[in-house]
Amino acid sequence: MTALPSAFAPRLIAWQRASGRHGLPWQGTRDPYRVWLSEIMLQQTQVSTVLGYYPRFLERFPDVAALAAAPIDDVMALWSGLGYYSRARHLHRCAQAVVAQHGGRFPRTAAELQTLPGIGASTAAAIAAFCFGERVSILDGNVRRVLSRVLAFEGDVAETAAQRALWAHAQALLPKAPEGDDMAAYTQGLMDLGATLCTRSKPACVVCPMVDLCAARMSGDPTRFPVKTRKLVRRFERWWLLLAVRADAVWLQRRPERGIWAGLYAPPVFASEDALHAALGDRAARLEPGSPVSHSLTHRELELLPQRLPLPADAAPGVPGQWVPWTEALGLGLPAPVRGLLQVLRDQPLPQ
């Protein structure tokens, strides 16, 4: 391991205080509940997206006790559209663990925090550093990029060995003897530097506080880092969605606890047209195909084929699920594309 620039931490702290971000809704507090909630929402999710969710969630669940006491469906409803729904389930379980096992107060060390559901090494470090000033490092996408550039780190960041090395580098770059709010400023500085200057495509090296100690900058091509070799493979799937509707309600079922859209509500899904027709029997003749919807997930490319089935008030489609009144349907935890389909469907009049 090369000698690490001791100037990194003090410079980062000074830069964050002078030029970092300070006005985000989850900043300016040391309340572990608020910090934790923001960190979970921000996992793999951009700040601009979270801004639309965080205040509403906090208003509905002002503290960890309120969240722990809430039905999971209420939590999913407020998470609806944010993606990675296991985060919401773990969030709920974590709140219940904090109440049941820690007297309603978050543990104060990264090591203890990391034992809670949905809190990994990086999130634990963020909470511990922001709220309790612990000398531990985060390692998220921003930090991976910043560190791999400062160090001209040649390892493939997708590989486990490289991750381990980056964690060691991150820990070695920490402030030697942090005082007061130093760890909070340092941790925020790592994120801010990656988000505002050391960006993926056009890093603003000219105004970067690390310009003279950045190995990638000196190499002439900072965007060559972080090194990634593995390419994403997306599998294609076609899903038939049974949109059984009557004037006052739509037929929905709760998705299984595992897999895509786990724990959310959605119309019954079929892997083939044959399966859909087999489930419906004679009713299949009344299906009305809608426009296909393309929906891509991280590792899956979905083509959703909505099949509308208008039914009279006293009928049922004969597949698992329940009638949900239109007034309630859009308030449920729904996957984003399903929400879109239902909004269109609600406004379509039934025949006759």
Place this chain on the structure above:
DNA sequence: CACCCGTGGCG
């Protein structure tokens, strides 16, 4: 440890 899990925005 390789794979799984959403969504929206941007170059």
Place this chain on the structure above:
DNA sequence: TCGCCAAGGGT
């Protein structure tokens, strides 16, 4: 358009 990826963690 389309590939990339963002305050990752669970299994």
